[in-house]
Ligand code: HEM
């Protein structure tokens with residue numbers, strides 16, 4: 001799948017396009033198919049998000065729904081947070097979170 | 103310490119107000135990111151992997167307690183409770199919000215700090231010896247000259263759009279503690295046979311993808327020509343540096359392509375031309391600056407006695423302190439490298455504690471080192487035990503300076519958007535494996551430096567052991583280098599061979615230390631043994 005990511009203008013936080021808006025959780029990311037460039041042009045025009053780009057991702061079933069996993073390690077670390085500070089990541093209480101990156 | 107005059111303060115305050123307005127316009131949509139990006143970068147605000155990152159300049163690595171306190175407060179108030187001290191003797195914050203940035207810069211301006219020229223193709227923050235003004239071996243205190251150069255290079259209109267970034271280091275002793283020859287320009291303050299102080303110039307050093315050791319281009323520049331000569335060096339570079347290719351745009355490529363002699367000839371020609379033009383500040387300005395760097399009120403006759411009955415304290419004194427020029431005083435290093443920790447990171451509380459301790463025990467002064475540690479430059483020996491106790495209680499009393507535990511590591515793929523691989527986890531694993539006091543005592547001085555990509559922010563070329571993160575088809579991979587050094591005998595490390603995964607690189611480091619231990623002769627450090635026996639025995643042990 002193709003997913004769309006960028007940074008929130010005010011906070012700089014990494015965000016993911018959900019199909020209707022932006023979420024901090026990569027698992028909310030929607031498949032944008034071929035529409036990435038169009039969505040970027042529109043959303044950056046609205047000024048909420050910047051530095052947006054399209055990446056490859058993979059959606060897999062998990063016990064509580066599904067997970068979306070960016071293809072490249074750099075985007076997986078963006079999605080999670082610094083692997084050396086689990087307390088500051090998206091899943092501070094999940095001891096397995098770092099393994100998901102690697 | 104230097105104190106801003108009204109010009110300095112006005113420049114910085116005006117800049118804060120200007121940026122406040124730019125941020126307002128960006129948030130309201132008047133400015134696009136494309137328009138805003140160069141403006142934020144000029145104020146040290148980058149976009150990194152997870153958020154905005156703010157890089158704050160620490161001129162020649164010197165801080166007073168009030169400044170250090172504000173650095174801690176910023177970490178608490180606007181970031182996530184910590185800051186990262188860098189190899190450029192600066193501090194970076196990783197989780198800054200755009201809307202807070204003007205307030206942060208205003209807080210900094212109140213203590214005479216800013217983030218100007220911490221990005222972009224200009225003259226960056228000038229680095230220096232972290233022991234300046236305290237070391238027993240210095241010819242003169244290098245900081246007044248660094249300060250003069252700071253004033254010259256701040257907002258210098260001709261040098262705000264150089265072909266590429268430009269880094270200057272100023273030192274004043276034979277022992278180079280600032281990697282001077284790996285800078286675009288390195289300046290060493292020296293005394294000539296007539297006993298006069300002057301500046302020795304080196305040009306074209308650097309790390310990055312094409313590491314070079316800067317050759318000497320002028321043995322002695324008199325003090326009343328220091329700025330003019332610097333101007334000439336920059337002018338030749340500005341005119342002929344390779345603007346066509348970002349990877350060839352640093353001055354090291356120009357000096358290398360022209361040859362040192364031709365570059366020097368052009369500089370001398372430009373220098374002769376500039377000499378008559380009155381651009382040199384009067385020597386009185388240097389004298390004015392020097393007054394801010396007079397020695398603190400050392401206690402005459404302070405005792406040189408140290409009670410070393412506490413073995414942990416004794417170890418720390420042996421490892422982490424350095425001779426002071428003043429009897430009864432000592433230079434103390436705080437290692438920001440706890441076993442398994444993140445090199446260079448300090449919590450807001452730790453930063454404020456160091457500020458307070460500097461006030462109590464080091465004449466209000468601290469230094470940031472290029473090895474990502476903190477220095478208390480002027481500690482009375484009688485206070486040393488109390489100081490160490492207080493540091494140790496806060497996890498800052500680690501005795502591992504310049505050993506395998508004292509690793510330099512860039513932020514790498516955990517924070518940096520240019521990275522190929524993570525640096526910090528590798529540093530953590532190595533420090534865990536070699537962190538024990540016994541291991542450190544056995545191995546002794548060994549400087550290990552890790553960069554997460556070829557840009558070399560972690561100085562991997564200059565490590566006795568260097569590690570470079572590369573991207574091998576989307577998987578992190580690490581190359582091993584041996585034999586680098588950033589001191590007076592600067593050398594560049596050589597790659598051993600094919601790279602390793604994260605665990606493999608730690609094993610390879612261990613094998614390298616084993617080769618050292620089984621070959622070392624009396625008093626040899628790892629680097630000395632490597633230089634004597636060469637790469638082959640290491641290769642054999644590592645690749646079998
Ligand atoms: C995280 C954001 C950072 C970015 C985007 C960044 C970017 C770069 C780039 C592109 C270069 C190569 C420049 C060239 O060769 O033309 C470089 C070099 C360098 N940077 Fe960084 N860097 C970052 C963080 C750091 C940190 C945290 C430190 C200190 C730990 C640092 C210190 C240096 C040093 C010492 C060099 C090599 C010396 C030189 O050749 O200039 N940088 N950086």
Ligand code: SF4
Pocket residue numbers: 512513514515518519520521522553554555556557558559560
């Ligand atoms: S060396 Fe590379 S990975 Fe490390 S901070 Fe510099 S640019 Fe980032």
